[in-house]
Amino acid sequence: MRQAVVFKGEDGLWVAECLSLPGCVSQGKTREEAVSQIREAIRLYVAVLEEDHLPIPDEQFDTLLVAV
DSSP states (O other), rough: OOOEEEOOTSOOOOEEEEETTTTTTEEEHHHHHHHHHHHHHHHHHHHHHHHHHHHOOOOOOOOOOOOO
């Protein structure tokens, strides 16, 4: 299981980033599309690591929403 941060980018697209997998970022026109895309990106990222016999980073991020 991985955490992803989802936010609206400057260009109006939704951006999704899995912080525990460096460079694992996706986007979509809607929040739901961005979540779907990051799920696929995470799956593929881990598959490539496994294929190349590289270690899979532990999930180490704990996110917190801060309202100001």
